[in-house]
Amino acid sequence: MNTLKNQIKMSTPTNLKVLISGAGIAGPCLAHWLSRTHLSPSITIVERSPSPRLTGQSIDIRGPAIDIVKRMGLEDAVRERHTTEEGTRMVRSDGRSFAQFETGETFTAEYEILRADLSQLFLEATQRLGNVKYVYEDSVQALEQGEKGVDVTFNGGSKERFDLVVAADGSTSPTRSMILDEHVLRDSYNFLGQYIAFFSIPSQANDTKMWHWYNIPKGLAIMTRPHRTSKTIGAYLCITTSARGKRDQVVEEALDSGTEETKEMLHSYFENTGWEAKRVLDGMDTADDFYMSRAAQVKLPKWTNGRAVLLGDAAHATFGVGTSLAIEGAYLLAGELGKIESSEDVPRALEKFEGVFRELYKTMEDLPPGFPQLAFPQTAWGLWVRDTLLWFVSKTKLYKLLKEDSGMDWKMPRYDWRDV
Template sequence: MSASKMKILISGAGIAGPCLAYWLARTHLNAAVTVMERSPTPRVTGQSIDIRGPAIEIMKRMNLEEAVRSRNTTEEGTIILNASGKPFAHFEGGDKGGDTFTAEYEILRADLVGLFLDATESLSNVKYLYGDSIKSLDQTEKTVKVTFAGGSSDTFDLVVAADGGISKTRDMILDEHITKNCYNFLGQYIAFFSIPSRPTDPKMWQWYNRPNGLCVMLRPHRNPATVGAYLCITTPARGQQDPAVEAALDEGVEAQKRILHEYLGNLGWETKRVLEGMDSAEDFYMSRAAQVKLPKWTNGRALVLGDAAHATFGVGTTLAIESAYILAGELSKIQSSEDIPRALERFEEVYRPLYTKSEGLPPFFPQFTFPQTSWVLWIRDSLLWFISKTKLYKLLPADEGSGLELPSYGWVDIHRKDE
């Protein structure tokens, strides 16, 4: 390495950012890594997420398997409910049911982010800055000058945008012809929050669908006092927006809650309980379901990572962990800052083939899964009943992850601030 210490800026303290910081600390680079987060504090909200594929092995190499298992959501499987709220299809989860709805490693997003923060905040060459964001970037052949929204500026050898699917930094890094139409709305709006649990709540993911693309779900939490509630509004086609919901998203939380009351108020089953709990929920969050697809992720000394690069419904967490690991690994091979642009190109060459195996979404998703008409809902339910009754889903291979090969890199021991 060159005599001067390399400086790396990561925008986003979600999944991909802290994971990348951890693996950068395991390289020989001895780089000064700054992880910046727009939120003034760590984000403690988020839905249930799962870890699959090669990301399982990466999580194990971070020595986090026991911690992730101890924070499991306790979800044992999935049940699909009919119009009367009675279960008619049952799918076992984890290692009992193959690769189904409930994965072996289910954890709340806030819990996983917390584990990654705990694993990196004490590292001697990693620091976190909250309450600021990137306002502009200016790349030269040797550096990236960053101006922050808070008014300060600094120069870095590498800038990584890991600030989510609606990344504001993406357009600063990549050319317009690359980012054009990269954000693909799937035609679904999802709200998630916590409500008080009841003794009768099963340790199952409960799906209650009604026509017009409406759905209410409940999922168990590790904390027995609460359960996760999920409300879905699905339009008839991908890319089709609902003007009233879009307006509520622009207006804020209270407007979003009002529109959910309007759309789902008379849906049946546990909906009244869920909406009442929503009104007082402190962790309410509503967003669009979308997929981000880009033909290129890197540009000189900057790149997008995680959801900012390839948000994909159902596997976003897995892709974020995988991409962070491989990016750090390719950077671990460089000898000086001058080698960074080529390392980013190698990252694309190595990770793009792995990513393409996971980038596809099921046909007709989410519209067939959340149907508009009673007829299509009956077809979907009949198919799910048959798969559940015959237990065909158990023929799907369990997602071990460790059996899939990851590139080999020369990792080193990490150094903490108190050592």
């Protein structure tokens, strides 16, 4: 009899009303998996930008996230949108390579894709669902939790009650401080001492399918990476300070002033620095997808509070594995919510999710010691030491003795999903 009652409860839709702040990677991925639960959810995804953000740098998918993408039926689509990158070359000012790593060897992953392309795939996978609604050019202004739900006030002026609120709005999430207490948030956002500009430039006939990486003293680096299209390649300009947490006031002022001032600043830092600096800077001046950001790590002792939860970079921005963590977190959150019998169970499901996900997260949360400063030296001597080490590791294949821990040994829980 009890088994029959449980079956009846689990087959009865709970009509969960969900708000997701952020339409990047984690938010749409969560919407997909929530739609495959018995909850019959009504999902609103609010995004402060006026349209889908379909720009961004090359990202990779590793560990359990690969299996999740396969379960979404998107593996073929991801492979079709592969950046075509075949490996990484470290180059000197004359363009000669002194160290090279093939796909799967430290730098270039098997699943490399532009953030724009992955975001588009997740967007398309959820837009066709009748229970998912996207609202652009709006954001959460305030929220107040009660026993029966979360009352949300939007910047557009509307108000609405939800059973669950998810902050998936990036490492600088404005919603984070509305969910967690000040003492929990203290020292959670950690600037890594690095700024990265990325944009597309026209390709040339002699471009290869390799990621080219060129360093200059004072923590500067110029990189180019292939695109799937033959018309453009990705260009990256990196400025790294001497220590984590240390800011460059010239860069900060330029970022605060706007795009044109930021480009002028980059010209002053990179002109006449060798290799393809002129080509990259000329391409930057006409690029329509220019973006520059601060590299940061977000580490929190808690991700949940009542009926609200942080997801993706808003919860745990982690250099190099942020995309994988976002996909994995979305899958696990939906899976744990899929076990509930009513809206009253949401807080307990969020706590269970955090317990399960922490086990995976702790295998991936730590950055390499001294990163990014050791990878982007300030002095010519430091650069020589780094280059010598990279040459040695490349020639001897020493990296094969080092285990890459991206949660590969972690066993993904099984959940009951329905077809959509």
